[in-house]
Amino acid sequence: MLYVVLFFLLFSLLLYVLLGGADFGAGIVELFSSRENRKVTRDTIYRVMGPVWEANHIWLIILLVILWVGFPGYFNVMMIYLHIPLVLVLLGITIRGVAFVFRHYDAVLDSSQIWYNRLFRVGSLVTPVFLGMSFASLISGKIIITNDYSNYGFYDLFMEPWLHLFGLLIGLFYAALCAFLAANYLIAETEGDARKLYRKKSIMYTVVLVVLGFALIVYGYFADFIFIEDFIHNPVSLISVGISGLLLIPLWRSIKRGSRIWSRYLAGLQGVLIMFAAIIAHFPYIIITSEEELSLLENLAPEATIDNLALMLLIGGFVILPGLFHLMKSFNLIKVLDKSKP
C-alpha cells in the first residue's frame, strides 16, 4: 500500500507542477507580452483555463494532505523551516487566484481591471519562483534541524535555507518551465496571428529554460551543492534530461507543422521528464539538511494510516480522474463547436 501512496504523492506533485504550472505560466506569458497581445492572451486564458483552474490547484491540497497524513516527519520539517517562503507562496496563490476571478466577474468594466491584471500577472510570476525556492531549500543542505532554538539566530534557521542564489535560480527555472508549458499549450488553442505569436513565445521560453538550466547546474556544481553533484552522477536523471532535450527537435517540428496535439503533449512530456529527473536524482533522500539526509521512506506514518490513505486515494482516483477527464474533454468539444460558429 505504501507504493500506492507514493504513486499518488508523485502523481499529484507532477500534476500540480504541470497543470498548476501551465496556469502560472499563462500569467507569465501575459506579463511579458506587448500591450495588444495581452488582450488575446487574456481571452484565451479565460476560455481555456476558466473551467479548470480550481481543479488544477486542488492538486496542491491533495499533495499537502498526503504529506501530512502519510509523511508527518517530512511535513513537520517543511512547515517549521520553510515557513517564510511558504507564506510568500500563499500570498502569491491568494493574489493571483482572486485577481483572476475578479477580473472576469466584476460587473463593471472600469479602471480597476488594470489592478486585477497587474496583480494576476505579477502573482503568476512570483508564485512559481517562491515554490521553486521552497523546493530548493529542501535540497540545499542549509536547513539546520535542532531542538535548541536559542543557540541559533533567526537568520540561520529561517532565512538562510531559502534565501540564496541557488534557490533563486531554481525558482526562475521553474517559472520559465511554467511559461514554456503555457506557451505550447496556448499554441494549440489559438488560430492565425495569435498562433504565430505563441509560436515565437514558445521558442523564446525554450531558450530561457535551457539557459537557466545550464546556469543552475554550473553554479550548483561550483558552489558545491550535493544535490547537483548527485544529479550529474545519476544516470537516470541524466538520461531523462537528455531525452527531454532531444524532444525539442520533434517539438519544434510539430510547432512548425502546426500540429496542435503533438506540441502540447511533447511539451508536457518534457516537463514530466525534467521533474522526474529532479526527484529521482536524490530519491528517497529529498531533504538534505546541514547534517544529514532524511529519507522519505523512513519518516512514515504508521501502517494502518498508510493503508487507509492508500484506500482513500484509490477510491478518490477512480471517481475523480474520470470526471476531470470528462470535463476537459467535453469543454474541448465545446470549444470546437464555438469556433465553427461564424
Place this chain on the structure above:
Amino acid sequence: MENLDYARLQMAFTLGFHIIFACIGMVMPFFMVVSHHKWLKTRNPIYLKLTKAWLKGVAIFFATGAVSGTALSFELGMLWPEFMKHAGPIFGMPFSLEGAAFFVEAIALGFYLYGWKKLPEKFHWFTGIIVGVAGVASGILVVSANGWMNAPSGFDYVNGEFLNIDPVEALLNPAWFTQALHMTLAAFVATGFAVAGVHALQIFRGKNVELHTKAFKIAIVFGAVAAFLQPLSGDLSAKDVAERQPVKLAAMEAHYETQKGAPLYIGGIVDEENREVSHKIEIPGALSFLAFGDFDAEVKGLNDFPDDELPPVPIVHYAFQLMVGLGTLLMLAGLIYFISLKKKNWLKNRKFWLLFIIAAPLGFIALEAGWVVTEVGRQPWIIHQVMRTEDAVTPMPGMKYSFFFYLFLYTILGITVTWLMNRQMKALNKEE
C-alpha cells in the same frame, strides 16, 4: 503577548474568515438550484436573471473560499507543527476524503459556471446540485476533524506516544455527528438570513422589487426552517459536551460550584478572580435538565477542575450567551416570516423589511460565537486531554508579524469582495 497568543489569534482570524466563504460556498448552490429549477419550470426570465446574478456572486465567493482554505491547510502545519506531526496520521482521513469532495465540487462548478446553453438543460441543472452536496460533504468532513480535537479517539496514548492508530474510528469520533449537524444547520441559518437581508435591503429601497422578492423568499425559507431546527440540534450538542468535556460545559454556563439541580444563568457578568457571576437571571434546575435531561442531576463546577485546565471562562460564557440569544432572535424572525405567508399585507410594511435587514448579519455573528465557544472552550488543550496548545506551537519567533500580515491581507480582501458585491447589485438593479 507571546508568540503563542499571536499564533492563536492568527488561527482564529483566518478560520473565522474562511468559514464565511465556506458557508456561502456550501449553501448558495442550493438557492441557485431552486431558482434555476423555477426558471426551467415557469420560464419566467426573472428566475434566470436571478440565478445568473447569484452565480456571479458565488464565483467570487468560491475563489476567496478556495484560496483562504488553501492557506489554512498550510497554516495548520506552519502554526502547529507538533500537533500535525502526531495528529496528521490520525485525523487525516476526513481531509483525504475532503480532497475528493473538493474535486467533485470544482468539477461540477466548472460545468455549472461554463455550461449554459452548452450542456443539456437538465444535466446542467443537476451539476448545480452536485456542487451543493459536495460542498456540504466537505464541510461535514472538516468539522469531523475538529470533533476529533474535542473528542480524541482512534488511538492509544501511551507514555507520550500515539499507538494503535485507527483512522476510521478517529473520523467517527464521539463529537462528529452533533458538531456536523449543528454546523450544517448553522451554515443554512447564517447564509439564509444574510442573503435574505441583502435582498430585503433592495426591496426596502424600492429597487427591482419583483426580482428581489423572489430572491428573498428562496433564501428565507432555508434560513427560517434551519433556525427552527438549530436549538434542537444545539441541545443535542450541549448534552454531548456535558458528557465529553464537562469543563467546557461549566465554562459555557460560568458554573463554578458543583451542585445537584444546577440553575441555568442567563446573562450575567463573570468575575473570574472571585469566581462569581453577578447580574444574572437564574432558572433553577434548568442546567441539570439541559445537560442531562434530569432536573436533579449533578453538574460539575469549574472549582472541581485543576486550575491549569480551565479555559478563559468569561469569553466562553459570553460567546455562548451571544450564540443562544441570537439563535432565539433568528427563530422569532423565522416565525414572523411564516406568519407573513398568511398575512400578505405585511409584505407592504417597511418595518417588515427593516427587520430582515437588521437580521442579516446575526446568523454569521452567532456562528462565529459558536466557534469561539467550541475552540476557546477547549483550551488549554489543542487535543482534549492529550496535547496542550502551548506544546504544539511553532518554534519560529515573530508570529506577531505573521498575524498582522494576514489581518492586513484578509481585511483588504474582505473589503474588495464587499465592494464587488455592491457593484454586482447596482448593475443588476440598473438592468431592470
